[in-house]
Every structure is written in C-alpha cells, then in structure tokens.
Amino acid sequence: MWASYGESRVCGLRYSRPMAARGRELADLATLEGIKAWLRESVRDYRWNVRGIILDDGRVIPLPKEPAVVAKVVEISVTEHFKRKAYAVRGLDVLDDLSGRGYPDVLLAGRAVANKRVALDVKVARRKARKSGAPTKTQSRITLGPFDSYFRRPNDPIPGVGVAYGDMEWHIDLIVLYDWVDGGVDNVEILVVETWRVASMRRSSTTRNYIGAMDSISDLRAERGAFDTIDDFYAYWRTLPVKRTPDAIEPEQVGPEEAIEAGA
DSSP: OOSOEEEEEETTEEEEEESSOOSOBOOOOSSHHHHHHHHHHHHTTOOOOOOOEEOTTSOEEOOOOOHHHHHHHHHHHHHHHHHHHHHTBTTOEEEEESSSSSSOSEEEESGGGTTOOEEEEEEEEEBOOOSSSOOOBBSSOOEEEESSSTTTOTTSBOTTTOOBGGGOSEEEEEEEEEEEETTEEEEEEEEEEETGGGEEEEESOSSSOEEEEOOBHHHHHHTOOSOSSHHHHHHHHTTSOOOOOTTOSSOOOOOTTHHHHHTO
16 A cells, blocks of 8 residues: 555646555556556456445435446446556556546556557446346447547547547557346456457447447457458548537537446
8 A cells, every 4th residue: 555645637637646656566568468468457356346325324325227327336446446456557657537528537658558658448338138048238339439529630639638549559448347136236347458349330329429339248358349450440430420410519528428328
C-alpha cells in the first residue's frame, strides 16, 4: 500500500500516481501481446462485491435492474480494481478521463510502455438469457465508440484530452460480461480484446453513430470480428454515412447514455 498519492493534470486527463513507490512491479508492457497478457492477469482475481446502495441511515437497497445503471457501477468497480494493479507497475503512468464521458477511460503512458500511449476502455454487457442452455449472445450489441467524431479524424486532438486518436498506439477494451440472476450481478467474466478485432459491420444503435461489436459471446472471447485487418476496419467505419437526426446533430461523445441503447 502506498503512503500517499499525488495528482496532476496532463492533456486534460487526471494523472494519478503513487508518491512513495517501493517495490513496484516490473511488467512486460512494451508489446501488444505483453500488455494484453498483463491485463488478463491483472483482472483475473476481480470479484464482484457490490451489495447495493448505502443510505444515510445505513440501510442498503439493491441496485436497480436498469442495464445502464448496473453497467456504470460494474464499469467503475472493474476500472478501480485494474488501476490498483497499474499503480504498482514501475514506470507506468495512469491517466484518468476527467469528464467520465470521454475517450479513453484510462490512458497508459510512460517508460513501461516504451513511451507509447495505450487506450483502455471498459465495456459492460449483460448476457442474453435463454429458456434453456447457457447464453450465447449479449443482450444487446456492445458499443465500441462513436464513428462520427474523433475516430473519423485521427490526427485531431480529442477535445478535453489533448491526444489524437491516431497517436494512441493500441486500443484495447476490457469487456465485462455478466448474468442478471435473482436481481443481482453474477458470473462476471472479463475479456481483454483489441477494439477492431471484435467489431462488427453493424451499428449498436438505430439512432446514433455508434460502432457495434459482435453479439456472439464466442466471437468476443476469440476476438473474431467482421474484419480481417485493422485497415479494413478503419476503411469501413470511417466512410460509413453519418446519420443526422434531431437528437444527434452534433458528433456523438462516448458516455453513460450509450449503455441505455447498447444494453451494456
């Protein structure tokens, strides 16, 4: 446990770092596969331990079953668990999104990643229950992000962040799958995937410009998406016509509301 924490702001992000760094871990984060392996190990011991909402009088009420609310709580829980592991890595800078609505959720930088920038986003999806047998699909298609703003302009700094999408070496998602059983979260499973590898050719929303992931759980686990290469992925989603509706005149930003339509 660190004695104290320091905090400063870098490129519109909040930079949190342990001040008294003793015995910090060494990790192989210089390669994509090394980072993915480290991430999988970092979340391997995650356990869902949220019991509800605590009131002023000490009473605990259950979480509402609304997928968007549950998804946000799961996202925060997983993100905080991961960040505790990241703080222990020597030479790794952990940058948090200040707004809670931007991209990415966490940006890794520093000597540990060979001074690259690595984008991490946490996505949460409820498995679609079946009358019999184990679930094979997510309840709704996961949203991987908007394709009408920073994604389409990879050389422009992302507003509020100061780093361009194209300046991030790798884009990785922590996909959290869960079942809703007896009014609670159960059977949590965390996948570590590259964003493009799980992308489909379908939007995750009928009204918003969101990139949809594969809805097959086996495809998500195997990182088996609709594209053979990352170039194919970019070529498709960066040229897809943008929908203009009264509710989406301005370019969309990633935020909690995406979970409502994406069923995260």
